[in-house]
Amino acid sequence: MIYLLFYRILLLLLLPLLLIFLLIRSKSNKAYRQRLAERLGFFPKPYQQGGIVVHAASVGEVIALKSFIEKLLLNYPDLAITITSFTPTGSAQITKLFGDRVQHGYLPLDILPCTALFLHRLQPKMMIFMETELWPNLIAQCAQQNIKLLLINGRLSKKSLTSYQKIGPLIKPCLNHFDKILTQSQENLSHFLQLGAQASRCVNSGNLKFDISVNAQVMAKKVELAKLLFTDERQEQRSIWLVASTHDGDETIVLTAFKTLLSQYPRLLLVLVPRHPERFAQVAKLCLEQGLSLAKRSENTVINNEQVWLLDSLGELMAAFALSDIVTMGGSFNAVGGHNPLEPALFNKPVIVGPNMSNFNEIMQQLRQADAIVQLTADEPSHQLAKEVSVLLQQPERQKSLGENALKVVLANQGASEKTLAQVQALLASNGAKS
Secondary structure, eight states: OHHHHHHHHHHHHHHHHHHHHHHHHTTTOGGGGSSHHHHTTOOOSSOOOSSEEEEOOSHHHHHHHHHHHHHHHHHOTTSOEEEEESSHHHHHHHHHHHGGGSEEEEOOOSOHHHHHHHHHHHOOSEEEEETTOOOHHHHHHHHHTTOEEEEEEEOOOHHHHHHHHTTHHHHHHHHTTOSEEEESSHHHHHHHHHHTOOGGGEEEOOOGGGOOOOOHHHHHHHHHHHHHHOOOTTSOOOOEEEEEEEOTTHHHHHHHHHHHHHTTOTTOEEEEEESSGGGHHHHHHHHHHTTOOEEEGGGTOOOSSOSEEEOOSSSOHHHHHHHOSEEEETTSSSTTOOOOTHHHHTTTOOEEEOSOOGGGHHHHHHHHHTTOOEEOOSSSHHHHHHHHHHHHHHOHHHHHHHHHHHHHHHHHTOOHHHHHHHHHHHHHHHTTOOO
């Protein structure tokens, strides 16, 4: 309890600095200085009370939750379903996927007055957190108010385990406030137990990220993008290499590899999709500095002979996967730990990743066992990347087999959403809520 008290006092003292950080962040992305009241707990009106709140920090988590949220909406039509996020891109994705079928606002800073106001406004029956989103203050307040607590798609890497163990007296009580902790895999379950979670609270329910599907909205967006890419059937169709969710440093590796490839494949089109919107201008500048011709999605121009297409837009990555020939996932060439390779796999696409996919250890193990992915080593990443893309461009059958194998892995592992819904139903039933 003393550690939680210290944590609360520390964050309260840091509140001015946290707000200054958001304002500094807003220099590159103005959305961070908008809706600041929500960061302080003022959930936007109008709102309904007494429902289920699900927290999805950013875009990837929102997409992974789609199937589960749809099941909540279907099974609890009389309860308000609220989805919170912490980033502007996550917020935009929630609006895009669910519109006014859900309530939406930012989750407040984990500071006592802010979280108290948030809970007072919404008075939820249940709070659902995802993966490693542990908010000690908010979680403790929910427990004090007998709000059911569920951690879903629980993920705890060895690195995160080591970090959390350093603040074990704060985190262990936080974990054991949860009524249930549903983990992505047995390995993750083991890590939660090592951190101090009680075994009776922990269940391996599988990974929600497998429960993805293609909807009409994605297919409509695919048609829209295709009109910019394939304008003249008489022209030779260009091969498309898409590099998704890039971070600082990724683009340098990719552009070096791309310039090598151009000598052999001059018609190859590189589609770059930075992870964070505030980096769009920086990435565009980098491409031009490398002497490459560039088109931007935001300009809505038809692609002719440009070498790079910068997808400086939101909510179009899934459709872009559908139009690509080869996909590389960013964040896998540095300490980020990679991004979800299952999304391009859903479209039968061959996927190449860098050496660090630590965020997806179990998924990567299954993909490797099924010969469904190409992973590079840490040595000379640009050279390796150019080599592997070249191999796939020369071997259409290899492209096809990698994509088909990856899709089989996705389909074979679906079902976590149903198991997660069953836990929600059991907890709400124990609390007297009815569907």
